[in-house]
Amino acid sequence: MSAPDPQLDEQGELKHFLTIEGLGRPLLTKILDQAESFLGIAQQAVKKVPLCRGKVVANLFFETSTRTRTTFELAAKRLSADVLNLNIATSATTKGETLLDTLRNLEAMYVDMFVVRHATSGAAHFIAAQAAPHVSVINAGDGRHSHPTQGMLDMFTIRRHKGDFTRLCVAIVGDVLHSRVARSEIAALRTLGAPEIRIIGPRTLIPAQAESLGVRIYHDLREGVRDADVVIMLRLQRERMTGALLPSAHEYYQLFGLTEERLSTAKPDAIVMHPGPINRGVEMDSAVADGARSVILEQVSNGIAIRMAVIAICLGAQNRRGQKTQGEGGGMDG
C-alpha cells in the first residue's frame, strides 16, 4: 500500500487513469470541472479545440464495445488528436502475448496514449506497467475491476443534478459482483464524500465482504431505494442465467427490475441512471428508462465531456513533463 500510485507522475499529476481508487477529491473535482468546461463545445458549430493537436490516441479494445469506444473516439477528435481504432479479438491461449506484442508494435508507431478495454481484471495496470515511459494509459474497462471514466461520467451527471455529494444517498442495483462500473462508482462516491452508498441484489450477485467497500447491502429493492437521491441500475449479462447465479430473467425482473411503482419509495426528485445498454424488461421497465427521472441519455453525452477531460489532463501533464526534460537539456525527440 505504501508503493507510489502508478497513476501519478512525480509532480502528482495524472499520468494514467486506471482506477478511481487512490485518487484524491481535488483530482476528481478537477476532472469534473474540466469536463464542465468542455460540455459547451458540443453545442458549438465547430466542435473542436486544438488542445491535443499532434497527439496520437490508440483505442485498444480487446473486448467489443460501441458506446465507450465511440465516445472515446469523439472525445479525442474534439481535442484534435489523431485516433487509431483497433478491435482485437482475443484467443484464449495467446492473450498475454498478443497484448504485449500489440503494445510494442503500437509504441513503435509513436502512439501517445492507449485507451484500453480488456476482459481481464488488472489488464490496464499491466499495460501501464509495460508501456514506454512517455505513454499514457486510460482504462476503458478491465474485467470486473474498474471503469473509471464511466464512474466519473456518472459523478458528473450526479453533480449536474444534485450539486453536492455530501448529503446524497445513492443506491446501486443489480450485478455488483461482475460490475467494474459499480466498483468505480463506489470508489468515486466515497472519495467525493457521499455519506450513504447502498448496493441491492440477490446474494449471488453481491461480492464477498462487500461491506468492506464502504456500502450497505440490501436484498430488497423497495427497501434499498427508500429515500435515495440517485438510483443506478447495473447491466445484467445474459450469461448470468447459467452457472446457477440466477434462475431466470423473469424472476430477476420480478424482484430487482425497476418500475415506477418500486421507485416510489425513493425521493421524489430522485434520478435514475444506467451505464447502458439497457435490457428493457430485465433491469428496468421502459416507462422508467424513458421516464422523467431517467438521465440515461444525458450520461452518454456527458461521457464525451468526461473523456475529453481525462485525455486532456493526461496529455497535458505529458506535455509539461516533456517540456521539463527538454528544458533540462535531456529531451530526446522521437
Add this chain to the structure above:
Amino acid sequence: MARGPKLSIRNGRLIDPASGTDQEADLHIGEGRILAVGAAPAGFQPDRTLDARGLIVCPGFVDLSARLREPGHEQKATIASETRAAAAAGITTLCCPPDTVPVIDTPAVAQLVRQIAERHGYAQVLPAGAVTQGLEGCQITEMAALKAAGCPVLSQADRPIRNSQVLRRALEYAATFGLTLFLQPQDADLGEGGCAHEGRIATRLGLPGIPEAAETVAVARALALAEQTGARIHFRGLSTARGAEMLAEAKARGILASADVALHQLFLTEDELDGFDSDCHVIPPFRTLADRDALRAAVAEGVIEALCSDHQPHDADAKEAPFPETAPGISALETLLPLTLCLVAEGVLDLPNAIARLTTGPAEILGHPPGRDLGCIRPGRPADVCVFDPLESWVPSRETLLSHGENSPFLGVALRGRVRWTLLGGRTVFER
C-alpha cells in the same frame, strides 16, 4: 556406491531433531556416510576439515514439492538448474510433482527423472507418481509399478479429482501398496476460474475468487474417504485456518492424515495482491491474516508437520500478462531456509523444531524410501548434511538466485540465513 572423501565438520552447533541432538559436536564422514558424531573414530584422517564455528550443522532438508519443469517445460527450468538451486538451499532430497510433459504416470518417466537427477548429482529427486493417468482424474495409474520405479508417494499435482468414486478407489488401491496420496485440497468447481482469495481484496480488485470452502470442502471429502478406507493422505499445501482445524480434529480421531504448508503462506496475505503483482499469484491463494496466523500456530503445534517450498519456477513470459492470466507459483527453493529462520526470529518455533519441519517432518510423510534414512544424522546413514550461517544477511536477486525461476515476491528483500556447505552422500554439492 561412489567413495566420498573423508571429511570432518568441526565446532558447529549440531541440530538433529531425529535424535534430539542440539549441542556443539563434530561430525565425521567417510565412504559417503556418517561415521561418527563427536569424537573421531580411531585413526580417522580427514581429507578436509570444514570449520563450522558459529554455524548450524543439520540434516539436509527434505522438500515435499518442487517443480523442476523437466521433462516438458525446459524453457522454465531444468532438473540440472533446479537441483543445483536446491543444493544451494541446503535441500538434499526433493519430491517433484507429476505434472511434467509427459506426466509421471509410467515407470519410464519416473526413471527418466531420477536418472537425469542422478547424472547431475546435486540432490536426490523423488518423483511423485500420478494418481490418475494423464492426471485426468478418471483412470488410476499402475501404482505398484510406479512404486517399484522409485515413486515414494502419489500425487495429482494441482488437478483435482472431481469424481469421489475415483478418489475413493485410488486411495484404496494405493493403500494396498502402502502408498500415501498427496492431495492439493481445492474443490474443482468451487475453485474454478479463481485466482485470489474470495474476500476483501478480490472484491475490490474484481478478481475471480477462490472461497475458503474450496479448500474445506476438498479437505472434508478427502478426510471422509480416508476414514472410510483407512488409507493415508497428505494435504499438499493448506491455506486456511479452518482446513488446519479440520485436520487437527481428524488426527485426533485417528485418521491417517498429514499436511504441509508452503512457507510463503506463512508470511504473505491477500493484501499483497494490491497492485496486481503477478509474483503473488499462487494457488492456493494468499488468504487472510487470521488464516496466516492459524497456519503458523498449526505448524508450531505440529498439526502441520512439514514446511515446503512449493517451488514453481517460471519463465518471464508466464508472469507477463494481466494478473488472472499469469501462471501461478513462486520460485521458492532458495528462500526456504531464510523464511524458516524468519519464523524462528518471530517466535513461532524454536530452531530445532523449525529444522524438524524441514527434515524429520517431511521424511516421515515420505515414509523413508528404501535404502535411505532421510532427514537425520546417524552413524551409518548417508551423509546428507547442511551447514548454514543463521545470521548471514543476503538479498535474493536475479544475480544471487541459482534457480532459473526469478518469479519471487522476496526479490530485493533482505533475509537472514545462508547455506555454507551442502553434502549429498558425503560429497560437497554446494559451498560458498
